Structure formats: C-alpha cells, structure tokens
Amino acid sequence: MARFKDYNYDQTKMIPISFDRQILPGTFEHSLTYLIENELDLSIFSARYQNDDGGAPAYDPAILLKIVLLAYSRGITSSRKIEQLCRENILFMAVSADSQPHFTTLADFISGSADEISKLFLQVLMVCDAEGLIGKEMFAIDGCKLPSNASKEWSGTHADLKKKKAKIDRAVKRMLSKHREADKHDLSDDIIKRQKLQCDKLKQTSKKIKQFLAENEDRKGVSGKTVQSNITDNDSAKMKTSHGVIQGYTGVAAVDSKHQVIVQAEAHGQGQEHNLLQPSIDDAFTNLSLSNKKKKQIKITADSGYHNQKSLEYLNANKIDAYIADTGFRARDPHFKTYERHKPNDRLKPKIKFTVDDFKVSIKNKSCTCPAGKAMWLKCLDGKIGNQRFMQFQGYEKDCFTCQLKSKCLRNPAQQSARQVNIKLGMTADKKEGLIEKMKQKIDSSLGRHIYSQRLGTVEPVFGNINTNIGIKRFSLRGKQKVNAQWQLMSMIHNVFKIHRFAWNGA
Ligand code: SF4
Structure with missing residues (x-):
C-alpha cells in the first residue's frame, strides 16, 4: 500500500x-x-500636503x-x-x-489626483520616448467603450425621469392605501416592516429623481439634441457596444505603431466619436512636443467612426497625412468582396423589377433600348442628382401602358407615367474635388489600403491588453475628471509594461 x-x-x-x-x-x-x-x-x-508645521x-x-x-x-x-x-x-x-x-x-x-495623474502619464510617455519606443511614423486613433460605476436603469431624458418619478409616486400612494387597509386586519410584524421598508425606499428614489431634476438641465449631445441624462453619473452616457447597451465612457487612445505605446489618452462620456479626432491628434502632437515638420510626416489612421466633413476639413487645413475609412470602405475593397457582412446594402433595390442593367444603353450614341426592345427617348443629356451626374431616358407612354412586361418594369403597373432610367455618368466636379471623395480615393489606393491595414494591429491589441491581459474591464469611479484619470492610469500601466518589456527587460 x-x-x-x-x-x-x-x-x-x-x-x-x-x-x-x-x-x-x-x-x-x-x-x-x-x-x-x-x-x-x-x-x-x-x-x-500642508503638514510641515503640524499634523501627522x-x-x-x-x-x-x-x-x-x-x-x-x-x-x-x-x-x-x-x-x-x-x-x-x-x-x-x-x-x-x-x-x-x-x-x-x-x-x-x-x-483626488486627476491633474497629477495627467502629468505622470506625460512623464511616463517621455521615458518611452527617451528609450526609443515611439517611432512617430503612424498614430492609430480609436476608442474603447467601458461600463462605469452607474446603472443604465437610471438614465433618461428629463421627460422620461419625470414619468418615472410619477410612476414611483403612484406606487407609493398605492402601497400606503394598501397599508392602511391592512391595518384593519391582523398582519404579522414582519410583513408590515417589509412593506414599510419598501415604501421608504421608493420615497427615497422619488426624492433623488426630484433633486436631480431640480439641479440639472436636460443633457445635450454633440449635435445639440437632447440625450439621456444619468442620475448617478451624469457625465457618463448610455452607449451601444458589441456586448449590448452599457452606461459608461469611451476611452480614446492615440497609439504609436512602433511598440503600441499610447501617446494620448482621454475618456469621454459619449458613445459617438466623430468629433474626437481633432482633440486626440492635437493632444498627441502636444504631448510629444512635435515640430510642424514632424506633424506633417506622421500618418494618422482612424476607422469610420471618426469620418466626417468637419474632421476632414481640419486634417486638410493642417496638412495632416490621414487615412480615415468611411462606412463603405470595406464594401469597395475587392479583398472583402466574398465577405457577406461587407456586401453593399441592397435591401431597397426592387429585386423582381428590371434594373438599369436590363436596358441596352449607348452613351456615345445617346440611345437606350428597353427590355421589351422599344427605343426610349433622351430626356436629359447630363443631369445632376446630389453629387451624381446622370443621362436620363424615358419610355414612350404608348409603349409602356400596353407593355406585357410593365409589371416587371414599372414601380406601379397602374402608374400614369412611362418608365425612366438614369444612367450614371460620374460625379459632379465639386464632388470630385470634395474632401470626402479625395479621402475615398486616397484610402482606396494600394498605398492607402496598406497604411490603413496597420491601424487594426496597432490600436486594437492595446485595448485587448488593457481589458483581457491586465484585466480592467470597467471604470470604478464617477464623473468625467475622475474617470479620465482612471483611463490615463490604465494607459500609463500599458506604457510601463512596454518600457519593462522592450527597454528594461532583465534590468
Ligand atoms: S414598360 Fe415601357 S420601358 Fe418597360 S419594358 Fe415595357 S415598354 Fe419597355
């Protein structure tokens, strides 16, 4: 044994x-x-500390x-x-x-150390720079949405919160009358005590909402529209993430491509990031005290969440070499043509009706023949709809109204007008020169795709490291200033790991 x-x-x-x-x-x-x-x-x-002369x-x-x-x-x-x-x-x-x-x-x-943490973040960044960990060739900007110390159940516009308060008040009233009724019968002390506790809790909640409504205005979003406030942390926002709706903050980071050092970090109480590109770039450049010449050499990449006219105008005015994807970027990329999720949205196309492809068109001869073999007349040689130029043809009423195929051709077979087709000629001159179009052409080029492809491998692993390797999955503080300090602490830790691993390993 x-x-x-x-x-x-x-x-x-x-x-x-x-x-x-x-x-x-x-x-x-x-x-x-x-x-x-x-x-x-x-x-x-x-x-x-002011304890030089006394105190512990x-x-x-x-x-x-x-x-x-x-x-x-x-x-x-x-x-x-x-x-x-x-x-x-x-x-x-x-x-x-x-x-x-x-x-x-x-x-x-x-x-209580928000300002000091900001300064420490910069000091650690300077150590990264001195150790040669920052390449200053490409910065990728993105945001990571994390839940904070507030419940989404306490979110709503002032109108929503007023309704919620009225509902609670009604429930309190109901409970009190039920309580008075129960007094006439013999109820156990335990039940009475539990009902009283529940009633007091609801009264407190109603008071909390009342106080919040009296002290705060309706919160306005980036576009100036009213957005949901939150009673517990009014700086946080209700936002959609891939894991559902959360109440929290977006931690935005600008990450250098050489060793994935975070060169700028700030938390924002909003889910939308389209107005955050400019402050992120400005702060990243300031943090590293870059010269104007260097600012123009650094490439900036960001996903479609940062793509908008205003950001592109800022990039253009400051001659920043940026690569910002738009929502159609993947759908235009031939590498993704077999990917179902990147296929263009064709829900609105009438699938059983004839499309432009079913008409025989010669732009050179300015002629068009419909699927029934009938010639159509040239209605407009070079028209404009939005930023798109069109050549427009229309069928003859005598052909269309008696046509056997009209149920497949006309939007409504009973309509009192003949079929029209718009043949695309290209974009208008002002659109061609527009910043959005220029950015599309830049990012669709081989070089553009190559540079943009580095974005994913630069910034996403940083969020993965903070959330999964380090294991911080939420903010535990309340208020923009404190949460921002916490985001900078997380970013600082990430950068200290970089110093430890790539500069002082074995020190
Ligand atoms: S409805 Fe008019 S345009 Fe369409 S196939 Fe018939 S004739 Fe041609």
Whole structure:
C-alpha cells in the first residue's frame, strides 16, 4: 500500500521576509519601482500636503503610487482590495514597505489626483520616448467603450425621469392605501416592516429623481439634441457596444505603431466619436512636443467612426497625412468582396423589377433600348442628382401602358407615367474635388489600403491588453475628471509594461 508524508494544518510558522529581496530584477514590479524612484518627478504631489508645521506625517506619494500601479497592473482597481493585498500579499507588503494604507487613503489618492495623474502619464510617455519606443511614423486613433460605476436603469431624458418619478409616486400612494387597509386586519410584524421598508425606499428614489431634476438641465449631445441624462453619473452616457447597451465612457487612445505605446489618452462620456479626432491628434502632437515638420510626416489612421466633413476639413487645413475609412470602405475593397457582412446594402433595390442593367444603353450614341426592345427617348443629356451626374431616358407612354412586361418594369403597373432610367455618368466636379471623395480615393489606393491595414494591429491589441491581459474591464469611479484619470492610469500601466518589456527587460 502506498505511503505518503504526514502533513498538519494545525501549526504556525515564522518566515523572515526581506522586502528588498521580493522585488526581483527583471520583474515588472522591479521596473515599476525603479521608474517611480528614479525617473518620475513626484514633487507634483507636494502641494497636496500642508503638514510641515503640524499634523501627522502623510503616506509618501511614491509608496501610494507604487501600490496603486502594481494593483492596476493586475487588474485590481478596488481600494478595499488593494488595502487587503497590502495586508496579506507578500509582494504588495514588499512594494509598500509594509505601509498598509487604509482604503480611504488609497481611494482619495486616486480620485483626488486627476491633474497629477495627467502629468505622470506625460512623464511616463517621455521615458518611452527617451528609450526609443515611439517611432512617430503612424498614430492609430480609436476608442474603447467601458461600463462605469452607474446603472443604465437610471438614465433618461428629463421627460422620461419625470414619468418615472410619477410612476414611483403612484406606487407609493398605492402601497400606503394598501397599508392602511391592512391595518384593519391582523398582519404579522414582519410583513408590515417589509412593506414599510419598501415604501421608504421608493420615497427615497422619488426624492433623488426630484433633486436631480431640480439641479440639472436636460443633457445635450454633440449635435445639440437632447440625450439621456444619468442620475448617478451624469457625465457618463448610455452607449451601444458589441456586448449590448452599457452606461459608461469611451476611452480614446492615440497609439504609436512602433511598440503600441499610447501617446494620448482621454475618456469621454459619449458613445459617438466623430468629433474626437481633432482633440486626440492635437493632444498627441502636444504631448510629444512635435515640430510642424514632424506633424506633417506622421500618418494618422482612424476607422469610420471618426469620418466626417468637419474632421476632414481640419486634417486638410493642417496638412495632416490621414487615412480615415468611411462606412463603405470595406464594401469597395475587392479583398472583402466574398465577405457577406461587407456586401453593399441592397435591401431597397426592387429585386423582381428590371434594373438599369436590363436596358441596352449607348452613351456615345445617346440611345437606350428597353427590355421589351422599344427605343426610349433622351430626356436629359447630363443631369445632376446630389453629387451624381446622370443621362436620363424615358419610355414612350404608348409603349409602356400596353407593355406585357410593365409589371416587371414599372414601380406601379397602374402608374400614369412611362418608365425612366438614369444612367450614371460620374460625379459632379465639386464632388470630385470634395474632401470626402479625395479621402475615398486616397484610402482606396494600394498605398492607402496598406497604411490603413496597420491601424487594426496597432490600436486594437492595446485595448485587448488593457481589458483581457491586465484585466480592467470597467471604470470604478464617477464623473468625467475622475474617470479620465482612471483611463490615463490604465494607459500609463500599458506604457510601463512596454518600457519593462522592450527597454528594461532583465534590468
Ligand atoms: S414598360 Fe415601357 S420601358 Fe418597360 S419594358 Fe415595357 S415598354 Fe419597355
């Protein structure tokens, strides 16, 4: 019979721990502590402390920063969990030199340091630059929608919220009258207590909505239209994602193509990104203090969410070499012609009716013969519909009204006009010279497609790294400023990983 060594859980063991020896060279925590101790200027935190002449000494911001960044690098953003780690985890004990700050200290440090975090993000970016991790050849811009610390159930326009409040008030009224009725009968104390609690909760909710409506105006979206407000975090927005509708923020990042370093990061409480291209590019250029010459050399790529006339005008005015896809980009790409999801939307085409292709047309001879073999007359030689030029032909009423094929040809066989066909001649001159058309031609060229193809491999893995590898899948704070600080912390951690992996590996 096999024999095993004895073991016993009912015992204690004292282990001597040298904190220094826990932070091993070559590890991420070693790079992190080296970065904070030797490369970052933490005097930016000094103004927060006014205890020179009295009061208890504060925790060193270097210690707090090390703990917070180490926790974020493991996908932990909860201050309570970070406090717990500092008490129970040897590595956190070592990195924090066994400081064990209270979770409120950690929470205040993160939520009250938005400006300092912004400056630290830049300092880390400068280290990336000094280490040669930023190629400055192509920046890819995109956004990552993450849920925040607010429920979408508390969203709505002021009109929606007023309705919701009225509904709650009615429910309270109903419950009170039910309660009075129940008083006449003998109900157990437990049931009465539960009903009272429920009623108080609804009253509180109604009060909360009332207060919100009194203190806030209806929220306006980018286009000036009224959008849904949120009672818990009015800076956040209800947005559609591939995983359903969430209440949250869009973390926008401009990413350099060389080592996928994030050169600009900002969180926005809106789902639409079409107005965010200009601020992202401007901030990315400012963050890296680029010369005007360099700004014109860097290529910018962004997906169709950033494509609009205003952005293209900005790019054109500033002579920025940008490659911005439009919604029809994939449908025009011959490489995607077999992809069902990129096929042009032809739902509106009358499938059982004759199309232009069924008519025999000679633009040179200015002639057209219909499917019934009848000649049609030239109605317009060079007309214009929108930005498209057309040659237009029309059938003769005598032919169409008696035609056997009219059910397949006319939109409505009973119509009192003959069939018309518009033959495309091309785009109008102003459209040809338009910025949207120019961008289409630029991105459809072989070079354009080649440069744009790098966008996906540049920016998408960054979001994958933050969400999946690091494991941060949501914002835990409320309010644009605090959420922005959290997004910059996430981006900073991503960049510290790049420094650790590509610059100091094995340091
Ligand atoms: S309806 Fe008129 S245009 Fe159409 S096939 Fe008949 S004759 Fe030709």
